Amino acid sequence: MRALVIDDSRVMRNILRRTLADLGFEIAEAGHGREALDLMEAGLRPDVCLIDWNMPVMDGYQFVVEVRRHPGWRNVTLMMVTTESGHNQIVKALAAGAHEYVIKPFTPDAIAEKLQLLGLVPQEVPA
Amino acid sequence: MTAVLDPAPLDVLTLLEEVWESFVGADEPLLPRSLTPGHPETRHHAPEAGAWWSASITITGTWSGTVTIELPATAAEAVTRRMLAVDLAGPDDVADAIGELVNMVGGNIKAALPDPTSLSLPVVAAGRVAHPSDTVEVCRVEAVWADRPVRVLVHAHHSTGRDHA
Numbered sequence: 001m002r003a004l005v006i007d008d009s010r011v012m013r014n015i016l017r018r019t020l021a022d023l024g025f026e027i028a029e030a031g032h033g034r035e036a037l038d039l040m041e042a043g044l045r046p047d048v049c050l051i052d053w054n055m056p057v058m059d060g061y062q063f064v065v066e067v068r069r070h071p072g073w074r075n076v077t078l079m080m081v082t083t084e085s086g087h088n089q090i091v092k093a094l095a096a097g098a099h100e101y102v103i104k105p106f107t108p109d110a111i112a113e114k115l116q117l118l119g120l121v122p123q124e125v126p127a
Numbered sequence: 128m129t130a131v132l133d134p135a136p137l138d139v140l141t142l143l144e145e146v147w148e149s150f151v152g153a154d155e156p157l158l159p160r161s162l163t164p165g166h167p168e169t170r171h172h173a174p175e176a177g178a179w180w181s182a183s184i185t186i187t188g189t190w191s192g193t194v195t196i197e198l199p200a201t202a203a204e205a206v207t208r209r210m211l212a213v214d215l216a217g218p219d220d221v222a223d224a225i226g227e228l229v230n231m232v233g234g235n236i237k238a239a240l241p242d243p244t245s246l247s248l249p250v251v252a253a254g255r256v257a258h259p260s261d262t263v264e265v266c267r268v269e270a271v272w273a274d275r276p277v278r279v280l281v282h283a284h285h286s287t288g289r290d291h292a
Contacts, residue, residue, distance in 0.1 A: 008248075009227040011210050011220070015150065018212065054230070054246055083234020088242050103238075104231045105149035 001120055002026045004046035006036045006063065007081070008055040012104075016050055016081065019108040023121045033058030037066055046076055048120055050111075051098070053082035053089065061093060068097035077118055081106065131190040133265040134236050134281050140268045143279055146231045147272065151209050157277060160269040177201070182225040182251045184233035188244030192262060192283035194233040196225060197255055202275035222251040232279060258282050 003025040005016045013029045020027050028044055030036035032055040040046070049067070051060040058066075060080060067073050079100040080093050090101050100114045115121045140159055147157040180203035183195040198206070200221075207216040207224040216224070226249035237246050250256070258264070258280075266281035 009223055009230070011207070011224045011227050014211050054234075054248060056248060083231050083237075083246070085235060085238035086242060086244075104234065105146045107149055 001047045002028065002045065004028045004030065004036055004039065004044065004049045006030045006033060006049060006055070006060065007052040008032055009052070012052065016111070019111050020050075022108070023112055023115065032056055033060060033063030033066070036063060040067075040073065040076075048077040048079060048115065048118070050079050050081045050102075053080060053084040053093075061089075061096060064093060064096045064098050077120065079114060079118070081111075131241060133190070133283055134194075134239070136266050136268050138239065139232070139236065139266055139279055139281065140270065142232050142235045143268060143270065143277075145235075146228060150228070150231075151206050151272070155273055157270050157272045160271045160276065178253065179203075179255050180221060180225050180251070180253055181256045182222075182229035182249050183256050184229045184249045185247040186233060186237050186240065186244055187247070189241045190244065190283065192265070192281060193258065194229060194236055195256055195258070195280045195282070196229045196232065197278045197280065198225075198272075199275050200253075202272060202277060205273060205275075218253065222253075226251045236281070259284075261285050 003020045005013050005027060007013050008031050017027050028039060030039055034057045051063055053060040064078050067076060067078060078098045080098050081102045083104045085103040093101060100118060102110060102114055116123055144157055178200035179197055180200055181195055181197045183193050185193050203221050203225055204216055207221045210224045211220060230249050234246055237244050262282035262284055264280060265283045268279040270277045
């Protein structure tokens with residue numbers, strides 16, 4: 001499985017990278033939505049994108065909209081990982097095509113649980 | 128216009144503790160710290176020894192203001208090393224880490240406010256940020272981590288229809 005982590009914070013990308021690596025993912029990273037689209041247009045095919053909302057250049061919501069417009073990317077699972085925890089934001093992101101929503105701060109277990117629910121990691125992960 | 132409550136210190140402390148436990152670690156907890164009235168550190172421009180880092184984020188909408196985290200450089204560097212799981216962290220790493228901390232605290236404060244509100248990107252400074260003259264401090268949380276102070280300040284814009292929690 002391949003994950004694309006999209007967050008303008010290098011620290012947050014680092015934290016998510018460690019979490020995902022422990023779950024067996026190959027990981028690519030982007031600092032904003034436009035950079036992530038560029039990677040995907042260049043051929044990167046992630047199984048799941050973990051997406052921050054507030055980023056410069058292109059925010060996470062716009063990234064979700066752009067991915068869902070692309071017929072070749074319909075199988076990419078989109079998971080918001082953000083401090084935007086208002087009900088309206090959650091509804092807006094899910095309506096645009098995000099599959100899951102994780103609110104920061106999170107624990108590695110919370111990320112693993114969401115990925116298990118999405119069928120992207122087995123229920124039992126080796127320690 | 129219905130007044131919007133300012134963030135309450137206990138709520139902000141709870142958020143700060145959650146962020147700290149998730150990303151800095153639970154083995155060395157962040158603890159609340161009480162300062163008696165008149166303590167030099169309770170004054171806005173109190174002189175403080177050593178270098179500091181600050182990160183601030185702006186909330187705009189039904190309640191408008193800023194959320195700021197301040198901590199000594201030694202604490203900021205130690206927090207960054209823990210968040211990155213590295214032995215050495217440079218200034219860019221510290222700026223990124225402290226910015227993400229205030230992003231999480233500010234984002235969760237915003238979540239408790241009525242819509243519509245929006246959150247800015249964080250602004251980070253080596254030193255202490257100056258707060259605009261049209262804002263007033265409405266909440267202050269003092270904590271200590273690894274024997275070093277950690278502070279969260281919330282400033283509200285005068286024009287916001289607000290009340291104290």
